[in-house]
Amino acid sequence: MRRKFAVFAAILVVLGIIVVFAAASAGVAPPDPAAGKVESVMCATCHGADGMSAATDVPNLAGQHYEYLIEQLIAFKEGTRRSGVMNEMVRPMSLAQLRNVAAYYSTVPVTVGTSNARQ
Ligand code: HEC
Numbered sequence: 017m018r019r020k021f022a023v024f025a026a027i028l029v030v031l032g033i034i035v036v037f038a039a040a041s042a043g044v045a046p047p048d049p050a051a052g053k054v055e056s057v058m059c060a061t062c063h064g065a066d067g068m069s070a071a072t073d074v075p076n077l078a079g080q081h082y083e084y085l086i087e088q089l090i091a092f093k094e095g096t097r098r099s100g101v102m103n104e105m106v107r108p109m110s111l112a113q114l115r116n117v118a119a120y121y122s123t124v125p126v127t128v129g130t131s132n133a134r135q
Contacts, residue, residue, distance in 0.1 A: 086115055
């Protein structure tokens with residue numbers, strides 16, 4: 017009887033671990049700005065270092081709201097917002113990666129008037 021209970025308890029523990037891993041891989045884990053900073057290296061070519069764009073036809077991302085950024089990135093990925101460049105950029109990226117870069121750019125401190133594209 018006791019042995020059956022031990023087996024039952026062990027099964028419950030294993031199921032619990034599976035649920036936790038499934039939740040993490042489903043993007044439930046909080047976004048990681050530090051990982052996003054690493055991933056943003058490929059974005060810097062156009063959006064500038066720290067998301068301050070030098071090109072006047074590329075938007076600044078630094079200090080933008082997280083909710084706005086992740087909404088745009090998902091829209092680019094799903095194709096509901098069209099931009100030849102951005103659709104291609106985010107297509108191979110996972111939701112977790114998009115959340116990380118959105119978290120990174122949203123945490124870059126900005127001061128009004130610091131855009132390096134301003135003349
Ligand atoms: C080759 C240049 C290029 C690269 C590389 C690039 N972007 Fe963009 N991005 C653009 C342009 C151009 C736009 C404006 C798109 C439009 O006109 O709708 C844009 C728009 C955006 C927007 C919407 C901003 C807004 O104000 O609505 C976000 C968010 C964004 N990019 C994030 C990223 C991220 C994150 C990466 C890296 C994974 C990245 N971009 C890489 C050129 C680029």
